[in-house]
Amino acid sequence: MSVDTWEPAAGAGPNDLDIRRLCQASRALDEPDFGLSTHEIARLAAFARHEGAVDWSALAEPMADAAIEQLIRLFTLAESAFPAWEAGAHSPVVPLVAALKQRERYPAELTGWIKKHSDNRFLPYGSLMDRL
Numbered sequence: 001m002s003v004d005t006w007e008p009a010a011g012a013g014p015n016d017l018d019i020r021r022l023c024q025a026s027r028a029l030d031e032p033d034f035g036l037s038t039h040e041i042a043r044l045a046a047f048a049r050h051e052g053a054v055d056w057s058a059l060a061e062p063m064a065d066a067a068i069e070q071l072i073r074l075f076t077l078a079e080s081a082f083p084a085w086e087a088g089a090h091s092p093v094v095p096l097v098a099a100l101k102q103r104e105r106y107p108a109e110l111t112g113w114i115k116k117h118s119d120n121r122f123l124p125y126g127s128l129m130d131r132l
Contacts, residue, residue, distance in 0.1 A: 013054045014047045022047070026070035029077060045084035048075060048092065056092040060099035069110065072096045076118050088120060089127035097124040 014022070021036075022044065028035035036044070050056040060068050075092045078085045093114065100106040114124045 026074035048085035049090040051090045056095040089122040094126035
């Protein structure tokens with residue numbers, strides 16, 4: 001028989017306050033560190049990926065199109081600004097873009113903006129292997 005440990009914070013997705021804070025930061029893209037404190041940058045880094053417990057597809061469902069687009073822009077820029085937010089193919093940008101495309105609300109110029117502002121070769125569509 002084996003005994004595992006349980007840590008309630010491990011693998012937990014963002015709560016409503018975290019989502020609101022990310023949305024606030026997404027409206028402050030011209031401010032230093034998007035208006036986030038050093039503590040917030042470190043704490044919110046866990047949500048800068050869509051692997052594991054963070055299901056950005058589900059989180060996007062109730063969001064307005066404009067909020068999703070703002071988060072796409074935030075996560076695109078934050079990956080370059082904060083090393084702990086680097087996500088490669090696991091960037092929240094990928095499922096957020098997919099959510100807008102599914103709604104047929106994806107702005108045509110957004111792909112060019114993403115590519116201009118990111119060195120992440122997986123943005124905006126993710127890994128080809130993940131899509132097969």
